[in-house]
Amino acid sequence: MGIDQGGLAMRNRRKGSMLVELCASLAAGSMVMLLGITIIERAMHWTQSMQQQTNLQRELSQLASRWREDLSKADQFDHRSPSLVVLGMPGQEVTYESLDGQVQRRVILKDDPSAKPIGTDRYEIGRDYRARFEPETLVVQALNPAGEVINTRLRVVGKKMDPRYRIIEAEPAGAAPEVSP
Structure with missing residues (x-):
C-alpha cells in the first residue's frame, strides 16, 4: 500500500513538475527570441547608419571634386556670405549656396x-551638417542637436593639387587648429 501511494505521489508531483518545466522553457524561449529580435533590430539600425555615412561620403566626394574643378577654372571669386x-x-557664372542640409550649385550663362x-x-x-564658404575654401x-559644431567633416581648398585637401574627422570644438604645410 505504501508503494502505491508513493507511486501516486510521484505521478502527481511529476505532472506538476512538467508544468513548471514548461513555464521555465517558455520563459527561456521568450528571452532567446527577444534577444534575437533585439540583435536584428540593432543590426538593421547599424546598417542604416552605415548606408547614410556611405551616401554622405559619396556626396562630399562629388561636391569636393566639383568645387575644386570650378574654382580652378574661375577667373573671379565673389564671396558674398558664408x-x-x-x-x-x-x-558662365557658377553659384554655390548652402541651404538647409544641402549645397546647391547653379550655372547661369553670362551672355x-x-x-x-x-x-x-x-x-x-x-x-x-552645415556647409559654409570661406575665401576659396568650402x-x-x-x-549636434543644439546646433553647435562637433567637428569639421570636410575642408576643401580650391586648388586641385593643394596638399591640404582631404576629408577629415577631427577637431572637436576647442581643439588646436591644424598647421598647414
Whole structure:
C-alpha cells in the first residue's frame, strides 16, 4: 500500500513538475527570441547608419571634386556670405549656396542676363551638417542637436593639387587648429 501511494505521489508531483518545466522553457524561449529580435533590430539600425555615412561620403566626394574643378577654372571669386559664393568663369557664372542640409550649385550663362540656370546640382549633406564658404575654401561641419559644431567633416581648398585637401574627422570644438604645410 505504501508503494502505491508513493507511486501516486510521484505521478502527481511529476505532472506538476512538467508544468513548471514548461513555464521555465517558455520563459527561456521568450528571452532567446527577444534577444534575437533585439540583435536584428540593432543590426538593421547599424546598417542604416552605415548606408547614410556611405551616401554622405559619396556626396562630399562629388561636391569636393566639383568645387575644386570650378574654382580652378574661375577667373573671379565673389564671396558674398558664408552661405553664398559666386564664381565667374568665361561665358558662365557658377553659384554655390548652402541651404538647409544641402549645397546647391547653379550655372547661369553670362551672355543672357534673363537666362535661367542651365544646370542645378544638389548635394545632400544631411540635416546634421552645415556647409559654409570661406575665401576659396568650402567647409562642411557636423552639428549636434543644439546646433553647435562637433567637428569639421570636410575642408576643401580650391586648388586641385593643394596638399591640404582631404576629408577629415577631427577637431572637436576647442581643439588646436591644424598647421598647414
